[in-house]
Amino acid sequence: MVEPRPLHRRRSIRLWLGAAWIALLFFAAVFAGALSPHDRLAQDLMLQTLPPAWLPGAEPGYYLGTDSLGRDILSRIIYATRPALIVAIVASTAACLFGSLLGLVAGFFGGWADRIISRLVDIWMAFPPVLLSILLVAVLGPALSSVIIAIAVIDWTRFCRVVRAEAMQQRRMDYVDSAKVAGYGTLRIMAREVLPNVLPAIVVLFSLEMGIAVIVEAILSFVNLSISTDDPTWGSMIAEGRGIVHQAWWVLVFPLTCLFLTVLAFSQFGEGLKERFDPVMR
Amino acid sequence: MSAPFLKIDRLSVRLRRGGEGRLLRQASIAVAPGEVHGLVGESGAGKSMIGRAIFGILPRAVEVIEGAVRLGGTDLFTLSDRERRRLVGVNAALIPQDPLTALNPSKRIEAQMTDRLTRILGLSAAEAKARALGLLEEVQIREPARVFRSYPHELSGGMRQRVLIASAFAAEPRLIVADEPTTALDVTVQKQILKLIAEMQRRHGTALLFVTHNLGVVAKICQRVSVLYAGKIVEQTDVATLFNAPAHAYTRALMAATPRYDRPEESLAPVRPEVIEALSQEIAQTDNIWAEARLAAAGRRA
Ligand SMILES: Nc1ncnc2c1ncn2[C@@H]1O[C@H](COP(=O)(O)OP(=O)(O)OP(=O)(O)O)[C@@H](O)[C@H]1O
Numbered sequence: 407m408v409e410p411r412p413l414h415r416r417r418s419i420r421l422w423l424g425a426a427w428i429a430l431l432f433f434a435a436v437f438a439g440a441l442s443p444h445d446r447l448a449q450d451l452m453l454q455t456l457p458p459a460w461l462p463g464a465e466p467g468y469y470l471g472t473d474s475l476g477r478d479i480l481s482r483i484i485y486a487t488r489p490a491l492i493v494a495i496v497a498s499t500a501a502c503l504f505g506s507l508l509g510l511v512a513g514f515f516g517g518w519a520d521r522i523i524s525r526l527v528d529i530w531m532a533f534p535p536v537l538l539s540i541l542l543v544a545v546l547g548p549a550l551s552s553v554i555i556a557i558a559v560i561d562w563t564r565f566c567r568v569v570r571a572e573a574m575q576q577r578r579m580d581y582v583d584s585a586k587v588a589g590y591g592t593l594r595i596m597a598r599e600v601l602p603n604v605l606p607a608i609v610v611l612f613s614l615e616m617g618i619a620v621i622v623e624a625i626l627s628f629v630n631l632s633i634s635t636d637d638p639t640w641g642s643m644i645a646e647g648r649g650i651v652h653q654a655w656w657v658l659v660f661p662l663t664c665l666f667l668t669v670l671a672f673s674q675f676g677e678g679l680k681e682r683f684d685p686v687m688r
Numbered sequence: 689m690s691a692p693f694l695k696i697d698r699l700s701v702r703l704r705r706g707g708e709g710r711l712l713r714q715a716s717i718a719v720a721p722g723e724v725h726g727l728v729g730e731s732g733a734g735k736s737m738i739g740r741a742i743f744g745i746l747p748r749a750v751e752v753i754e755g756a757v758r759l760g761g762t763d764l765f766t767l768s769d770r771e772r773r774r775l776v777g778v779n780a781a782l783i784p785q786d787p788l789t790a791l792n793p794s795k796r797i798e799a800q801m802t803d804r805l806t807r808i809l810g811l812s813a814a815e816a817k818a819r820a821l822g823l824l825e826e827v828q829i830r831e832p833a834r835v836f837r838s839y840p841h842e843l844s845g846g847m848r849q850r851v852l853i854a855s856a857f858a859a860e861p862r863l864i865v866a867d868e869p870t871t872a873l874d875v876t877v878q879k880q881i882l883k884l885i886a887e888m889q890r891r892h893g894t895a896l897l898f899v900t901h902n903l904g905v906v907a908k909i910c911q912r913v914s915v916l917y918a919g920k921i922v923e924q925t926d927v928a929t930l931f932n933a934p935a936h937a938y939t940r941a942l943m944a945a946t947p948r949y950d951r952p953e954e955s956l957a958p959v960r961p962e963v964i965e966a967l968s969q970e971i972a973q974t975d976n977i978w979a980e981a982r983l984a985a986a987g988r989r990a
């Protein structure tokens with residue numbers, strides 16, 4: 407008989423909390439102009455290191471205080487969602503497309519295609535990723551596009567490995583043979599029969615990768631290798647705040663919290679998706 | 689008796705890098721329209737290999753070294769990939785062993801059933817849908833429309849196997865290969881599915897190659913039977929002869945080890961020692977023959 411589908415309806419708190427924070431970020435990025443109370447770049451030496459609104463000595467309207475140049479921290483955090491999300495989306499997409507394609511080919515065809523691709527992945531993964539990314543950006547010059555390229559170039563292997571393993575498993579299933587018996591060609595079987603079954607794994611990995619991309623961008627900003635203008639990124643804000651953490655902790659803590667929550671949200675969203683997909687597909 | 693629709697002639701298959709070891713040794717089987725041919729043998733005997741050879745889905749590690757597979761007189765090995773796929777797709781269908789992995793987990797039953805019909809028979813979407821729904825009813829699925837909308841994981845094992853049976857018969861193939869279609873199911877469901885396949889086969893007049901390791905099943909639904917051992921067909925006869933006068937020691941051993949539906953009290957009898965003796969002699973003999981062949985081949989090469 408047709409069985410009920412309880413797992414489909416089970417609520418997953420981490421999934422929804424993660425999704426809510428990610429949605430909030432997107433909202434902030436799109437409407438940054440309307441949402442930020444002050445000009446993110448405006449310096450005012452009269453307003454240096456103001457504390458957040460609930461502490462003594464706060465200035466009304468500067469909810470999260472100001473940094474050492476008197477710039478509004480809340481406005482800067484809001485604007486910094488833009489580079490963070492752009493890097494997360496573009497870099498993850500590039501890594502995902504390239505890695506998944508190679509992984510699918512390796513896993514589905516096996517044989518020499520698999521041997522070449524797997525060897526390539528092994529060699530790639532022998533490089534320490536943080537060093538490699540710093541090296542790459544140093545060579546390409548500090549810019550958001552360099553950060554994106556560096557992340558994609560390093561992280562495609564994650565997608566490749568997972569998709570390869572999944573495709574290999576799917577290839578052995580009888581439905582692939584049935585599709586062959588029904589006269590479908592290899593490409594169509596790969597794209598229409600196998601890929602949809604690998605897609606959940608790709609989606610989960612994509613979410614995790616977005617979190618990783620945000621961290622890497624922050625690290626590169628922190629060591630001053632991301633965008634070079636005054637425009638804020640969480641990483642550069644953290645770098646600024648680190649020096650004056652004893653006089654004005656908020657300059658460090660708020661962007662750091664934001665970064666932490668974002669990375670957590672992406673990973674929890676990914677894990678939540680995984681939970682949701684797994685019992686259905688297996 | 690009409691001319692056989694499926695004719696396998698001296699088919700030998702081996703591992704590409706397996707030395708002389710063969711997975712099929714000159715196996716010949718013929719199945720006429722409307723006939724049910726049982727293929728029995730223990731696990732690993734090569735039963736599925738025969739099925740796979742017919743559909744051109746042998747594992748990559750395996751190659752055909754001699755023989756022919758003919759469908760309606762056409763030798764499949766002489767066709768191009770494309771022609772073969774088309775001929776096989778129109779004329780033959782497979783009911784696989786594991787109903788869980790034989791359906792694509794991410795596609796609804798509707799798409800899985802109708803895609804084949806529109807593709808192979810060139811039916812319109814509406815015709816294919818009507819045909820598939822009709823077949824679901826024929827395999828006694830009570831809510832065809834609901835099953836149509838389901839994903840495989842939403843169906844029980846027995847239901848999935850019914851869907852696969854319906855799919856196999858939907859294109860009105862002239863040959864169906866059922867590869868242990870009941871092994872993965874529990875005993876009560878097994879009987880229903882078996883009965884269903886036999887009924888469908890009779891109604892549609894399909895040639896059926898029925899793979900099983902259960903001689904009781906053979907007794908129930910087959911007219912002819914081939915006993916496969918280590919890729920070699922050691923006995924091939926009609927079912928009555930097989931049960932009344934099994935010619936081969938291995939067949940007798942197999943029979944002794946099989947519970948019988950028709951005479952349940954006999955299945956409790958212990959396997960007689962002389963049968964086991966005969967079997968081990970047979971195995972030793974076969975091994976000797978292969979060893980001699982190997983030596984001879986080595987001698988020729990030297
Ligand atoms: N992909 C493969 N690569 C190499 N050898 C294989 C492969 N698949 C099967 N074999 C070997 O081929 C032989 C025959 O296998 P086959 O699957 O035809 O057995 P079977 O009679 O169908 O057994 P079962 O009753 O377990 O399904 C076995 O010895 C098996 O080890």
Ligand SMILES: [Mg+2]
Nearest residue numbers: 735736785867
């Ligand atoms: Mg088998």
